[in-house]
Amino acid sequence: MKILILNGPNLNMLGQREPEIYGTQTLGDIETLCRETASIHHADIDFRQSNHEGELVTWIQEALGHVDGIIINAGAYTHTSVALHDALKLHACPIIEVHLSDPETREEFRHLSYISPLAQEVIKGIGAAGYPQAIEIIVKTS
Ligand code: DQA
Numbered sequence: 001m002k003i004l005i006l007n008g009p010n011l012n013m014l015g016q017r018e019p020e021i022y023g024t025q026t027l028g029d030i031e032t033l034c035r036e037t038a039s040i041h042h043a044d045i046d047f048r049q050s051n052h053e054g055e056l057v058t059w060i061q062e063a064l065g066h067v068d069g070i071i072i073n074a075g076a077y078t079h080t081s082v083a084l085h086d087a088l089k090l091h092a093c094p095i096i097e098v099h100l101s102d103p104e105t106r107e108e109f110r111h112l113s114y115i116s117p118l119a120q121e122v123i124k125g126i127g128a129a130g131y132p133q134a135i136e137i138i139v140k141t142s
Helices: 027-040 053-062 075-079 082-088 127-141
Strands: 002-007 044-049 069-073 095-099 121-124
Touching: 002 027, 002 053, 002 127, 027 044, 027 127, 053 082, 069 082, 069 127, 095 127, 121 127
Parallel strands: 002 044, 002 069, 069 095, 095 121
Antiparallel strands: none
16 A cells, blocks of 8 residues: 655744644654554555645656555645645545644634545644544555
């Protein structure tokens, strides 16, 4: 089983970025957590981050036919990107949307998600723990 885990803009700054909202774990820590969970389930993960919308779109396209599930924290592109929505729509595999914070309890501009209509589940507001939870959902449903 192969799972693509995508992280959008500014998530490379976790640890330094608004720790009162996002916690103190770095993206490297989250990757380690994901690798530990994936290895328990004998799953293979491809963990990536980009600050560039087009690069994320390309990675989603390239994954077509090669992955059994996609976990995506699109960061701010969650609330703006029709391009990510369209790319994800190519996939028939389960898509899980993850957010460290709960965007719906924050500023109004974070309330709309272009990812949610395509997501089998949205995991939000539980910090880094949302990532291993998302892996477990994909493992159970695939
Ligand atoms: C985020 C929430 C988004 O609104 C924000 O732009 C992020 C991080 C989260 O994980 O809580 O970059 O996706």
